Amino acid sequence: MFDNLVAEGYSLAQRDWRLTAVVTSLLPFVLTYLITSLRAFLAANNKGDSRSAPIAPYAVPFFGNLISFLYDNERAIRNALGRHAGDIPVRFRLANRKLTLISGTANVLAMFRGSRYLDSTEIIIITVDNAFGGAMAGNESYVRDDTGSRKEPLPGSRPLKMSDRIWYLQHKTVHTNLVGPPLVEIADRFVQYMGEELDRAIPASETDWVDVPDFYGLIQSTMFAASTNAIYGPHLIGLNPDINNDFWEYDHHVPTLFKLVPRLFAPKAYAVRDRLLAAIKKWQTHARANLDFNDPALEGVTWEEFYGSKMMRDRAVDFTGVTGMNDDVRPTFDLGLLWAANANIVPTVGWCLIDILMRPTLAATARAEIAALSPGEINMQALLTSPLLQSIYAEELRLRNAILIQRTPIVDTFKIGPWKFPKGDMIMASSWQEARNRETWNQRGRNGEEHDVEEFWAERFLVYKDDPLSGPRLVDAAKVKSGEEAEKAERAEGGEAAPPKFAPEKVAGQFIPYGGGENICPGRFYAKQEAMAGMALFLAKFEIELQLEPGRVLVPNKNQFGFGVMGPVGEIKARMRRRKVE
Structure with a gap:
């Protein structure tokens, strides 16, 4: 059966050169997508302790994910993260640039804690050049400064005054x-x-x-x-x-x-x-x-x-x-x-x-x-x-x-x-x-009502002493004592519940x-x-x-x-x- 399909396809291609032209023109894009998808799968399943992040598959050679990123970057990011577990980074190719998207509390906090090994000058230069008009005004005065924003210049940077x-x-x-x-x-x-x-x-x-x-x-x-x-x-x-x-x-x-x-x-x-x-x-x-x-x-x-x-x-x-x-x-x-x-x-x-x-x-x-x-x-x-x-x-x-x-x-x-x-x-x-990570953010109100992460909830960041399930971070109810016991333990003087506390630190990262x-x-x-x-x-x-x-x-x-x-x-x-x- 497969041989018959191949033969029929070959015969059709011979009869219609336009079909051959279309298939030939699409072939590089199809192959590029298949190859990048295979590379992404292999990278995501690598168990080594020094791994490269899987790439977000793309079909257009050289440009990579650039077109989808420029057209709808929110969708591009959402789709890329949806392909893997939440803690697996994803690499984008944007023409001659590469960037890696990280997600998850541990990864984000690790990036912030590693500030001594990171610099933000590159994205600032891009923004000044493009959005604020620096490139048109003449950017030599700031592009040549590769010393970073710390008091001590970055190793290997130019010896500037x-x-x-x-x-x-x-x-x-x-x-x-x-x-x-x-x-x-x-x-x-x-x-x-x-x-x-x-x-x-x-x-x-x-x-x-x-x-x-x-x-x-x-x-x-x-x-x-x-x-x-x-x-x-x-x-x-x-x-x-x-x-x-x-x-x-x-x-x-x-x-x-x-x-x-x-x-x-x-x-x-x-x-x-x-x-x-x-x-x-x-x-x-x-x-x-x-x-x-x-x-x-x-x-x-x-x-x-x-x-x-x-x-x-x-x-x-x-x-x-x-x-x-x-x-x-x-x-x-x-x-x-x-x-x-x-x-x-x-x-x-x-x-x-x-x-x-x-x-x-x-x-x-x-x-x-x-x-x-x-x-x-x-x-x-x-x-x-x-x-x-x-x-x-x-x-x-x-x-x-x-x-x-x-x-x-x-x-x-x-x-x-x-x-x-x-x-x-x-x-x-x-x-x-x-x-919008539903595995992290609390969506339960004090009376059991639901507050989806896509909705406004004025009290989302408030922790109540009489409600151990309150606050911005999702808490496993099985790991805390009952609300009634907590309420009895945390009553303020006069029998009134203690005022809530604003607690953004609960969702650091x-x-x-x-x-x-x-x-x-x-x-x-x-x-x-x-x-x-x-x-x-x-x-x-x-x-x-x-x-x-x-x-x-x-x-x-x-x-x-x-x-x-x-x-x-x-x-x-x-x-x-x-x-x-x-």
């Missing part, structure tokens, strides 16, 4: 200025400016309901203005009145720019980036003309109007000393900081408010919590103690965040468990996938919105204070009613997958009214 080590200088300046008094200054100013922005949007004298055609757009514009004025001072926006709208248009185009879509096919993306770079360049020129940042009188000054925060002034000093860092390159770095300061926290606060307002009981509880902790003016330190508000914030970071954390081994011997990772090939972890290790996000403390203040100010100042169309379900914009917290798709109508008691 300290003043030319831009990655170390940037790392040091940002980390030292987003803690202590400089952080307090920025956060206090954000609270002040955010209140002023909201009062301008809907004045206290306005007592009637006000229709808001785009509630999330209001959050974007007010938070961007408040945070930018707090960090950069008033003149960046003052000199460039359109920068608020331009920024959010640019944010929409960041994935396009990062993927290096040619200007011919994405003129709007490049045009808005050009406008932002010109705006920042104008602000930098204005600041230099009005303030000598080397003036000894500025020692200890945490904020002034021209550079704004001490962080921006220190960055200006650092960048001036870098060989080749000219007036066209400097704006690309400050555009990067502007994007980092807004692109994640604003959609996070947006989702916090949206999910609170869609649940009237939660909204009432949150308002009562805010009123008790922060009556009158915002008391940031008190708000930061709220288990509920912190849990809401963390839950949005879990549910809406899709950052791809990337590190590059700087040694030939880096391993995670039995898996070896070649020097120079990127390692990647996906916050989105780790946040699975909850990774800030990355981890030496290169953990330095802005996480400021971002959390922005979130607390943003929620508190909106909920304390206004009654807010979302007006969603019947049947509409709000979903994150997955076009931004891989770039952090994804905002909601589409405009959200609402109406707002000043609260009588603030």
Whole structure:
């Protein structure tokens, strides 16, 4: 029978040359897929203690997984992980680059703990080059710095002067200025400016309901203005009145720019980036003309109007000393900081408010919590103690965040468990996938109700002393004492249950919105204070009613997958009214 089929196929091919041409043209792709699938199977079943990660099978020679990754990276990652057990890494080939995706608590924590053998400079250079316009401005000043971000240069790196080590200088300046008094200054100013922005949007004298055609757009514009004025001072926006709208248009185009879509096919993306770079360049020129940042009188000054925060002034000093860092390159770095300061926290606060307002009981509880902790003016330190508000914030970071954390081994011997990772090939972890591991995350409420990992649950990160099964991590009920016994043992004085505890540490390695290790996000403390203040100010100042169309379900914009917290798709109508008691 098989011989007959072969003979018939051969006869058909002879009669129709077109079929032969099609089969011949498809053969390289079929063979490539079969070969890579076989290699993946063999690698996944290798029992050695120094294994190479299995490759994600692909059909297109040389390009590998590049096309599927560019088209839908979330699906590509999900499919790759679904082929193997959760702790088996998967290697992607993206044309001339290779990267390995890791997953699972143990693997992710091992990557963070191995920070001394890893570097993040490569992905930063790619981002500055592609998304922020560094390659077009001239990237020699930072591409030649291969010394890393630590104080001690990486072994085998170029012998650069300290003043030319831009990655170390940037790392040091940002980390030292987003803690202590400089952080307090920025956060206090954000609270002040955010209140002023909201009062301008809907004045206290306005007592009637006000229709808001785009509630999330209001959050974007007010938070961007408040945070930018707090960090950069008033003149960046003052000199460039359109920068608020331009920024959010640019944010929409960041994935396009990062993927290096040619200007011919994405003129709007490049045009808005050009406008932002010109705006920042104008602000930098204005600041230099009005303030000598080397003036000894500025020692200890945490904020002034021209550079704004001490962080921006220190960055200006650092960048001036870098060989080749000219007036066209400097704006690309400050555009990067502007994007980092807004692109994640604003959609996070947006989702916090949206999910609170869609649940009237939660909204009432949150308002009562805010009123008790922060009556009158915002008391940031008190708000930061709220288990509920912190849990809401963390839950949005879990549910809406899709950052791809990337590190590059700087040694030939880096391993995670039995898996070896070649020097120079990127390692990647996906916050989105780790946040959806049903074998790790708790989905059971205090009353036995289910809260799927794909759903918002305000109390997911709360641990109750009278409920040993509570908290973000899934607990084996067979290994704990009964809830009734625990409740009796953990009652507080007066017979009332002890208050819950916010416990993100229970899911270390699975909850990774800030990355981890030496290169953990330095802005996480400021971002959390922005979130607390943003929620508190909106909920304390206004009654807010979302007006969603019947049947509409709000979903994150997955076009931004891989770039952090994804905002909601589409405009959200609402109406707002000043609260009588603030």
